[in-house]
Amino acid sequence: MIPSFPVVFALYPGVTQLDFTGPYEVLSRLAGARCVLASTTGQGICTPQGLRFEGLQRLSEVRECALLCVPGGYGCVQAMEDQEFLGELRRLAASARYLSSVCTGSLLLGAAGLLRGRRAACHWAWREGLRAFGAIPDEARVVRDGHVFSGGGVTAGIDLALSVMAEVAGERHAQEVQLAIEYAPQPPYDSGRPERAPAEVLAAVNARMQGLRAEREEAISRAAGRLKAVA
């Protein structure tokens, strides 16, 4: 199959763990893949809920990257201000065969200047923020534009990873992994998208997101400004 296919997950404090543990479960089963977790400092990462991951590399010490994966999370606001993090995304992207993001990870690809003119997915509540980076928000669950794959919110990472796997190793391989992880989802409700969720459910989630909105929009605006300054 593929002799060596380094998959690099670029993490940061406050990442949403399922954004990358979902794709990790899929991609770590890709023949020839070697999954690497990395962050700016190389120190362990803690999620907002307290889950700790250790054994990370420093992003600056990662030499090879066939597939770059950028997850989203509450911490994307701080990551957008981390120039070293964004610089390393650019460096790795320059030689990667594929770029990918899950959820608000596409805002980070955008802040790194990697989505100009490209269609991209994002968590439904934050999708419009992509425009500031010259990207075109797309409401599809998995979006492919050239060598860039992006997924919608959190759980979309599993669909995304299977799509990437089909591209890299063929449909058969992706189907085998799908069967091995019994991915035949049966959500108990039809509440996973804003246009399908009951109105009061959408209102409640929107109200909670509202508290994050000002800070995120300011961070996006600052990151977009810096991007224009260097362009």
Next chain:
Amino acid sequence: MIPSFPVVFALYPGVTQLDFTGPYEVLSRLAGARCVLASTTGQGICTPQGLRFEGLQRLSEVRECALLCVPGGYGCVQAMEDQEFLGELRRLAASARYLSSVCTGSLLLGAAGLLRGRRAACHWAWREGLRAFGAIPDEARVVRDGHVFSGGGVTAGIDLALSVMAEVAGERHAQEVQLAIEYAPQPPYDSGRPERAPAEVLAAVNARMQGLRAEREEAISRAAGRLKAVA
């Protein structure tokens, strides 16, 4: 909502990480929940693919458990031989409001003697093993029998966790979390169950599972024997 709802994930080396990171993502968003990772030794856990989790407690030091979650994984064979692990599952189960398992985690609940006479789900390839522990294999993705919730293979943990959340905190809360994590899955193929997957895909996965079969069946047989000896 719920004043305090400790959720205990009972881990072991060789666990399949998505078996518990999926439910963790859901259940950590449950109002009042406090998620705890614990193992027999309290030392960090490494998955077969090399993902490392730290910050675990010793199972013997976990005092409170409202919901016990037992994930599956290649390491379930060794965990079935770990009498301290199985003993701690029994101790925690005695006071827990709910028990749950994902994938081959139900074999561990079974080996602990917690599924006698109960219907339970399991990964499709290993479901029949439940009979040795007096459980009734059920092919549904999420099975509830009394206070015991069990899920099928790996990704079923997300569906399972939303069902548990609906039970604990109400449908509305589960629907809100489903929307927040954009759980409106779109698998790229219809290959997630053995009766739906293309025949050659099923044959390839079965061939790979075959290599594990003798060891697993022996471990199940030994664990079932010990269970009868103490019954």
